[in-house]
Amino acid sequence: MGNIAKTGMGFVFDLYKATLTAEFQAVTLPPGLIPYAERLYTMYKQNVGLLDDKGELVTTNPQSIDVGLFSFSGGKDSLAVFLKHRHRYSGTICCYVAGASPAYIGEHSRAQDVATRLGVSLRTIQLRRGKNGFLQESVIKNQLIHAMMLDEFGLPQGIGFGATEMVGLQSMAFFHDSKQAFELFHRFAEIAWGDHEFAPFLEDEVDSYNTIFQTGHEDLLNFTASCMTRPHLKRSLRLDVENRFGQVSYNDYDCCACYKCAEKAFILNRYFDREYVGDYLDFCKDLILEKARSPHKMNGFPAQCLGKLGLVV
Numbered sequence: 001m002g003n004i005a006k007t008g009m010g011f012v013f014d015l016y017k018a019t020l021t022a023e024f025q026a027v028t029l030p031p032g033l034i035p036y037a038e039r040l041y042t043m044y045k046q047n048v049g050l051l052d053d054k055g056e057l058v059t060t061n062p063q064s065i066d067v068g069l070f071s072f073s074g075g076k077d078s079l080a081v082f083l084k085h086r087h088r089y090s091g092t093i094c095c096y097v098a099g100a101s102p103a104y105i106g107e108h109s110r111a112q113d114v115a116t117r118l119g120v121s122l123r124t125i126q127l128r129r130g131k132n133g134f135l136q137e138s139v140i141k142n143q144l145i146h147a148m149m150l151d152e153f154g155l156p157q158g159i160g161f162g163a164t165e166m167v168g169l170q171s172m173a174f175f176h177d178s179k180q181a182f183e184l185f186h187r188f189a190e191i192a193w194g195d196h197e198f199a200p201f202l203e204d205e206v207d208s209y210n211t212i213f214q215t216g217h218e219d220l221l222n223f224t225a226s227c228m229t230r231p232h233l234k235r236s237l238r239l240d241v242e243n244r245f246g247q248v249s250y251n252d253y254d255c256c257a258c259y260k261c262a263e264k265a266f267i268l269n270r271y272f273d274r275e276y277v278g279d280y281l282d283f284c285k286d287l288i289l290e291k292a293r294s295p296h297k298m299n300g301f302p303a304q305c306l307g308k309l310g311l312v313v
């Protein structure tokens with residue numbers, strides 16, 4: 001096979017497409033992307049021999065822009081990273097990639113709403129819906145977003161994502177949002193696009209909430225999009241919870257009945273004195289422990305995450 005010359009974006013799309021099937025497709029990669037892809041394939045227990053290093057990377061040369069570029073999903077983590085690091089840079093751009101999270105209906109309007117309340121303008125990039133089904137959740141979704149933002153806006157001073165060093169209860173695939181995954185991909189992005197900083201990670205979920213409180217934006221938690229229950233089920237689940245425990249949330253995006261909503265209530269109560277009915281906190285505790293006991297889809301469950309919530313399995 002002859003060498004295949006592509007830009008960084010071309011390779012990232014190839015890799016993304018390859019992850020959309022249970023059996024990975026063979027991918028031809030430039031050397032800079034191989035360490036990342038090997039980790040990715042290993043994580044999914046796929047044969048690393050599917051890689052071929054004959055790919056030739058044509059480095060793109062986008063204009064440099066004097067800003068920090070922030071991925072902004074409308075969730076609490078990307079909000080917290082922006083609030084924590086916005087002043088590191090001479091200017092900022094907040095960006096939402098539409099089409100990257102098709103299951104989370106309403107996420108885009110939430111992101112827009114949170115940005116408006118914060119007084120920042122939100123830029124949107126559209127992920128094209130190709131024949132290859134670029135709409136599915138994928139382990140490299142955030143890396144694809146990283147690449148798309150560089151392609152769209154140019155090379156920034158730094159780039160920020162709502163990622164935590166310690167992956168909490170919310171993660172379905174540890175590699176997905178982990179520090180290791182971002183750092184591996186960032187090495188490739190620096191080869192393909194040029195040097196840019198990765199804005200420091202949040203420590204964990206508590207750090208995320210803490211940043212929002214310390215910067216005086218806790219009211220925005222009533223408008224963030226963090227619950228991952230399917231949209232058409234949220235309202236009935238919330239009504240059921242409210243019938244049992246009374247009102248427990250002012251955010252109509254929260255279902256109040258999933259482990260993510262449970263974690264939110266538990267942390268807000270434990271660390272930020274937000275009051276909840278005791279029976280509801282017991283309900284949340286059971287949800288979190290049930291999640292902790294279930295076999296993890298990818299990588300086992302991090303028991304240390306329960307410690308910070310004062311729970312043991």
Ligand SMILES: [Zn+2]
Nearest residue numbers: 227255258261
């Ligand atoms: Zn929920």
